[in-house]
Amino acid sequence: MLLERERAALCETGRKMVASGLVMGSSGNISVRAGELVAVSPGGMMLDRMAPEDCPVLDKHGRVVDGARAPSSETPMHLAVYEVSDATAIVHTHSTYGAVVATTMTELPPVHYNTLALGGVVKVAAYATYGTPELAANVRAALQGGKWGDMYAALMANHGGVTLGHDLEHAYENARLLEWLCSVYVQARAIGEPRVLTEEELQRVVERGLTPPGYRA
Template identity: 45%
Template sequence: MAEPRRDTHQDHTAPEAWGRAVREAEARAWDALVATARRTVADGLVVGTSGNVSTRVGDTVLVTPSGVPYDRLTPDDVTGVDLEGRQVLGSLLPTSELPMHLAVYRTTDALAVVHTHAVHATAVSTLVPELPAVHYMAGALGGAVRVAPYATYGTDALAAHMLRALEGRSACLLQNHGTLTHGAGLDQAYDRTAQLEWMCRLWLTAASVPGLTPSLLTPDQLAEAGERLRGYGQRG
């Protein structure tokens, strides 16, 4: 078995915050998390350090730290907490949106969460209580995507609103704020975020045509699409 990698962060001002050594699986997961976080910037889903990403490894949640540009994160910046929010890895402060991430992990079997401030999705969150069913890909998210009522970022109130909006879903919009998706891994959570932003852009585009109203899918049509999408892709 490989020797656990140890944190070699150069800031020695708060050694009690470093926690235990980083395990091999956590080191690999951290590398994937950083790559996903950088992808949110490259694809225009966040600006600067807005948004955040997390992934669960056993009972540890690895999460992007607060206020650190993703292109500056290194393998030595691993930031992790337990399911109660106690920091067990790293010396950087976890994202301020930690309550939302932990709420998802405590109530679902998700292994990854992506939160963004994507422009089109955030615009939709200011207009309607749920994203109109303009495309069948909503079925892949569990149905019509709800908008969680506004609450101050980083609060338990926001996490509670988000959980209600997520019931039976793998994605929701956060009013005047952004998006949150979860999945069985970072790739799936990210793909759901990208699909949600695309659907929001699609609806805004269709709804902007003067004198015309976009046709919408029924709940039954969304449910049927969701069933078919569950078997989509290669097998074996």
């Protein structure tokens, strides 16, 4: 079986995503890249019920090279992001607070300096129907051009979130961080208008040692 270890890791990550509330039902999807191949969660299957053999392996053009199940409908988005990123794993969630922000905002205001751990201010990709080339292009655009280097997260308008990582654990932890940042912002709005950190304040955090992924001095 091709990419047996990577497919097992997808299953473990899927169980964690369900347990932590980042997805529900068969929503959300995950992928991991190994060389020219990508293992991805299957379409229409709950992420905590996958077995390694359920996860198809694709080439960079999206052709299935191993596995009997159809890949996730969001596979075009995963492949489009890999084309322009050094990341080796992608996690797509339908978390509650992420969906709230993605439904109401054009970006996630930086109310906490840990936004830098995701590369900077997280943008909301323009809405497009799920699984379409348009959505893939919109997500890829939202991940480009971070002020402090490479972006590792984006939100998808009226949809959810997507995070990248150097491996599946990194991408999963980025998804948890994105949801936490969204929850802080939404709950702060219930009390009053949140104070947003300025670019100068964020830059001083970078200078003190919190270096965003892909930071370019």
